[in-house]
Amino acid sequence: MTIREPVHQGRLKTPFYPRIEKLDTVNQWHEWKGYSSPDLLYCEETEYFAIRNSTAVFDLSPMTKYRITGPDALDYLNRLVTRDMAKVKPGRVAYAVWCDDQGQVIDDGTIFHLREGEYRLCCQERHFAWLRAASIGFDVTITHETEDVAALAVQGPTSFSVLSNMGLEGLDQLKPFGLAHFDFQGAELMVSRTGYTADLGYELWIEPSKALELWDALFEAGKLHGIRAIGTHALDLARIEAGYLAPYTEFLPVDETIRTGRSRSPLELGLDWLVDFKKPNFNGRRALAEEKRNGSTWRLVKLDIDGNKAAHNSYIFAKEKGNKKQIGFVTSAVWSPICKQNIALGTVRTPHGKPGDTVWVEIYYQREMHWNRAMAKATVVDKPFWFPPRRGAMPPGPY
């Protein structure tokens, strides 16, 4: 009888860990899908401004990744997600959301059309059971490849300069949501013009054995362009400014909810544009069509809030017949350093929360032990708080 090795105990280390650990000065880490991931490495503020001012590098290796191949890959994905994947040509990336039969969101993620008929699905949660169940009847192969691909987000206004400096020729032709393959020391480096910051930025994907070489080449190329490694705190601030959703914050995967009504549909998350009813069939289509006809229960709102006190965990109110009625709550809130705006994402009951509507948020804040409460007026906005022209510039600028 052979005695098996126990599974790995404790936190895993990503392929980039040795480099990140060296840069770390604050020793503040959290767990992300079993891996150690830094909250911050030196200073949240400096790291945030690397995203908005120069180049920030974030290790996103723990993201869950699946390879989807086979003759039916496109048909399979088209049944799985709500948007029309036939429009996503090889070399393109699509943000997508997928639902259960009730039209409730399981997760969101990005689908990379790597080569004709070959896809990578990248998301926060682990969905192998769902993905495989959904594949019954399709000739596809779904491979879990989280550990097989090391990934870095390289985001910020000088990111194009950094990557060009690294010798990636033709990168200037890469449009937002495009991907391209490059040779990196004999290995294949995939670069996509994607990110979680709404700034100019790229994501780099490579086999783990080349991870450290890639890191070193990247930092060498970026040393005159203000390159900095960052942790999750700075990234989270940038994504709120971009108005992007975070799983477990703006929504819960429906298959993990216990209480009724704690899941959300794409329509309730402001993702109507991702739901293509022209497609004859996809998971949740019938339920979503019905929701579209009858109206949704919830609405995700972007709030521009008066004053400068961040509305963490606040209730949202609307005025009804002179009284303030609670209509929802804030899910993410922050003072935006780039917009100098007090911003938040929240979820409210319809019909409240239409763009332009005025609502109130109840903010609790502490000053020198004492707690204060403010009822701040807020306006519902429909555009991202931060979405600079440089994000989509063609060709991208040097800074």
Add this chain to the structure above:
Amino acid sequence: MKTYDAIVVGAGHNGLTTAAYLAKAGLDVVCVEKNDYIGGATVSRNLYKDWLYSNCSYVCSLLRPEIYRSLELHKHGLQITPFGGSVTFMENGDFYGSYHDPEVAYREMAHFSRHDADAYKSYSADTMRQCRFIRDFLLSTPPDPTSFKPKDLKELARIGGKFMGMGEDRMYETIRFWTMSVAEYLDEYFETDVIKAAFSGSGIIGTALGIHSPGTAYVLLHHYMGDVDGNVGSWGFARGGTGAVADALAGAFQAAGGELRTEAGVDKIVVKNGKVAGVALDNGDEIIANVVVSAMDFKRTFLTCMDKSDLPEKFYRRVENFKIRGSSGKVNIALDGLPTFPALPEGSSLYHSDMHFIDSMERMERAYDDWKDGTWSKDPYIDMTIPTMSDPTMAPPGKHYMSCFVQYCPHKIEGRDWTSEEKEAFGKCVIDQVANYSPDFKDLILHVEIRTPQDIESEIGITEGNIFHGELTMDQLLFNRPIPGYAQYRGPIGGLYMCGSSNHPGGGIMAAPGANAAREILSDLKRPNTVPENFGDD
């Protein structure tokens, strides 16, 4: 001939702010600027190859976030990036650094004195208390203490209420604070010379006073009361140089329908029948409007751009006596690479900070002695920054732009104009001081721009090149700024307004004088207010 609702004279940050708020209220506004570029001293200029110099104002902290937000300056390209800390190099080879992380900052102070490291907390709280007091009044018009108008009485009561709310002991402290010298203030907390020297710099920047002169504690406050994203006391760089602030304000102004005219210097503000009627430009053109707002400094507005006969006699004399003394110079340098400072560890975050080279209170005061003698400091206080450490837009990759703000530098040398030899000698003195701590610095210099107060005056127009448009002393603050009776942004003639930094709450890229002036003008014109309220610090 077209008649405008208002003319704003001077496209510095305050002029543009007033102009933007007036235009937002629907007024037909033209902003005229004498130079062929906008910004006044809020400017970045391409004076050498691909280098961009913030050749006057170089850092940003005071800019009111309320204004930033309400004019949506981020949509007009503005980004303020904070930079961390500061460092003072010492003659003995050591240095005193300040750091973002409070525990690191504590350890650094404790390296010199555990007493000082522990005292910093109460120093910081006491200074912050004064900041909270003054910050509340930045975006409001000072009340006239002699007036019985409900608005003035209400504002007086608000100031009084806040003051009384401090409690007896702290009220006494506040009165002391507003009148004492920065040296005395620091002596009450710290024992280490270099720490005191490092902190005292903020008490004299832009000021024709020494660290032992009464009133300099307030000047320290003026440099502490700003914030970057709620971090009070923190400073940042505008991405693309200081001129990005003016560009963004101009963007907001033009988006609201305003008209900007450069190379349109004002010769005279035209007065007819005791009211302003417009402006006469240097080129002979006239622009007609019933409202003229001067963003120029107090002296230039009335002594240069108006006829004495149009002004009340006592007012005129008070303008003449307004304290606006040139005390600071600037040396802007293009560098072929990053100079090394051997005292600092390689890769230290302090390379991103502002750097100083005077390590004792004695040397600080001696620097002032030179100014009193009518010459530049031979051992000057320099506030040196390398903005390209965080801003990738101001120089080619790997190259750097260095900004040296120099205190003290007089407007005139022993009462006469600067000679070019003296100007060169002044620049050399600054470069030598930096080179004392960076052996490779001189070899990296590609281009140098030397600016004396006289240069700033002739180019930007600010009298004596005083960066605050008038000293920040108690006799020229709040309802005494610029002079008693004229602190509410209205000139002595109907339709004439003042929105520059000579007015409350003073200089620095704050934009509060411009915003407050716009509020008063809109109120007089019975237009809806477009100027935001203070966020409040409660």
